[in-house]
Amino acid sequence: MTGSDGPHREPGSDVPAAGSASERAREEEEERAVEQALALVGGSSGPGRSDRSGGPGECPSRSRDPRAPGDSRDEDLNARRSNDSHTGPSSAPHAERSSGSDPYDGRDSDLRDGRAAPAPGREQPPHPDRAFPGDAGKTPPPSWDRARAVAALAGRSGPPATVRLPLDRALGHVLAEALGALTDLPSFDTSAMDGWAVAGPGPWAFEAGAGLLAGRGPAAALPDGTAVRIATGARVPPETTAVIRSEHAHVDEARGLLHARRSVVTGQDIRPRGQECRSGEQLVPAGTVVTPAVLGLAAAAGYDALPVVPRPRVDILVLGDELLNAGLPHDGLIRDALGPMLGPWLRALGAEVSGPRRLGDDAGALRDALTSSDADLIVTTGGTAAGPVDHVHPVLDALGAELLVDGVAVRPGHPMLLARLSPDGPYLVGLPGNPLAAVSGLLTLAEPLLAGIAGRPAQDPYRALVHAEVHGHPHDTRLVPVVHRPGRAGGRDHVAPLRYNGPAMLRGIAAADGLAVVPPGGVRSGTEVEILDLPWAPATPWTEGCFT
Numbered sequence: 001m002t003g004s005d006g007p008h009r010e011p012g013s014d015v016p017a018a019g020s021a022s023e024r025a026r027e028e029e030e031e032r033a034v035e036q037a038l039a040l041v042g043g044s045s046g047p048g049r050s051d052r053s054g055g056p057g058e059c060p061s062r063s064r065d066p067r068a069p070g071d072s073r074d075e076d077l078n079a080r081r082s083n084d085s086h087t088g089p090s091s092a093p094h095a096e097r098s099s100g101s102d103p104y105d106g107r108d109s110d111l112r113d114g115r116a117a118p119a120p121g122r123e124q125p126p127h128p129d130r131a132f133p134g135d136a137g138k139t140p141p142p143s144w145d146r147a148r149a150v151a152a153l154a155g156r157s158g159p160p161a162t163v164r165l166p167l168d169r170a171l172g173h174v175l176a177e178a179l180g181a182l183t184d185l186p187s188f189d190t191s192a193m194d195g196w197a198v199a200g201p202g203p204w205a206f207e208a209g210a211g212l213l214a215g216r217g218p219a220a221a222l223p224d225g226t227a228v229r230i231a232t233g234a235r236v237p238p239e240t241t242a243v244i245r246s247e248h249a250h251v252d253e254a255r256g257l258l259h260a261r262r263s264v265v266t267g268q269d270i271r272p273r274g275q276e277c278r279s280g281e282q283l284v285p286a287g288t289v290v291t292p293a294v295l296g297l298a299a300a301a302g303y304d305a306l307p308v309v310p311r312p313r314v315d316i317l318v319l320g321d322e323l324l325n326a327g328l329p330h331d332g333l334i335r336d337a338l339g340p341m342l343g344p345w346l347r348a349l350g351a352e353v354s355g356p357r358r359l360g361d362d363a364g365a366l367r368d369a370l371t372s373s374d375a376d377l378i379v380t381t382g383g384t385a386a387g388p389v390d391h392v393h394p395v396l397d398a399l400g401a402e403l404l405v406d407g408v409a410v411r412p413g414h415p416m417l418l419a420r421l422s423p424d425g426p427y428l429v430g431l432p433g434n435p436l437a438a439v440s441g442l443l444t445l446a447e448p449l450l451a452g453i454a455g456r457p458a459q460d461p462y463r464a465l466v467h468a469e470v471h472g473h474p475h476d477t478r479l480v481p482v483v484h485r486p487g488r489a490g491g492r493d494h495v496a497p498l499r500y501n502g503p504a505m506l507r508g509i510a511a512a513d514g515l516a517v518v519p520p521g522g523v524r525s526g527t528e529v530e531i532l533d534l535p536w537a538p539a540t541p542w543t544e545g546c547f548t
Helices: 022-044 144-155 290-302 338-349 364-374 392-399 435-454
Strands: 163-166 195-198 227-230 240-247 251-252 255-260 282-285 307-309 313-318 379-383 402-406 418-419 427-431 462-466 477-485 495-496 512-516 529-534
Touching: 144 379, 144 402, 144 418, 144 435, 144 477, 195 255, 313 338, 313 364, 338 379, 338 435, 364 379, 364 392, 379 435, 392 418, 418 435, 427 435, 435 477, 495 512
Parallel strands: 313 379, 379 427, 462 495
Antiparallel strands: 163 307, 195 227, 195 240, 251 255, 402 418, 418 427, 462 529, 477 495, 477 512, 512 529
16 A cells, blocks of 8 residues: 555554555465465476476476566566667666656656556555566566575575586685595694794703704604704604794804793694694585685695586577667667676676677577577576567567566566576576666576575675665665765764666666665665675775765
């Protein structure tokens, strides 16, 4: 139920009031839709899995009924083929409408049929473009968090494949097994400093010479009352009491005696065998990303190769006859913003990505590309609506694909979809054509799916204070670019929302280091919101002024 200012709220509450019959019915319908989607992925293996057979009770491919003319699912202007599709900030017709103000300023700007929001206390009918294709007016799309859960479950639907890679090729992969120590670390008592190994109380007699160096075999036991020079990393002789650092020792060359400048503690500056770990002890759990530090630890522990999950392989298909690869927009043609952006973004998420293929608006070319791909995931851009050249849904129907998620209650990006082309893969994530809407789809569906395929554990969500009122969509979650700010005068760290957050805009996300997950109805300043981190942060703090 909404009024002109968004969902009805209890006094003093930051969340919409619950309990009306219409809201309960909508929640129950959403639960049923999610259960159906989960059933599609719950019993079969995903791509890159050792077990590729479907499980008991696996649902057959879901066909879609033709949608009524005008039942578009594209972002904002109801037509991907308008000049806002795929474009950056400057070329979208509705960019000026969003710049400098929040696109959801208390109104439902996506009610494209011009109907006013019902008055408080009146039941709102289902929104026509919030239903699954083929189920118009019956089942609304899943909520944002439910859609992410379906994508994550799809990625984890089978045991991950395992390969052994040499250390110089394992960087960035995910460990398929826990890493156990193959030896004690250190594997022998070692000097932690350059200095003198001594036995018993001092002063200590010594003989001139080079002493003990790293990399040499075991030395003879050190007699009581004697000392020998020792280098960092060298084996400590048996019966050694301690190591005295060079700067803490006084050498009497004439008498051949060594004196300590400060008290000597038994065992000082000696790294005993097994100090860091014992053979067989777990060093790193499965699911850990192999970083340079993990490579160093693995080498120290005796590994030459590591058991890892292969990186998910991703193909990118860029759709749209209106796209340019170079130069300035002209004659109704616009620059492709997604082709250059998606590859590096997906690589930052741990995938191996082929170069983007530009197919235009050709259903036959799209079908050929889907059936010939050997990737784990295919990402398409645009064409997820119901316009005359939006071919993604018809081609998926013709291939008998399973639609696991078909539309998500999130803005921007609600026409996104997740499908499985066959029981043994690959998966397909269909992104809307608008750039920020595509980013929303990437983080909503592609990121958790890839994490599951790669064997990465789910990220622990965290929340942060937002220092501004952020308007919400009446029904759907909003993803809003934000930048983290340190607290001032003892205040808490917080995030600030950025301007230029319309569906066709990249100016805000280019300055952001995260996305705030804004619930329906919006949030007030000082409210905590969930944050999605981006896999990078701006190199310089250039987000002040006109961006916030």
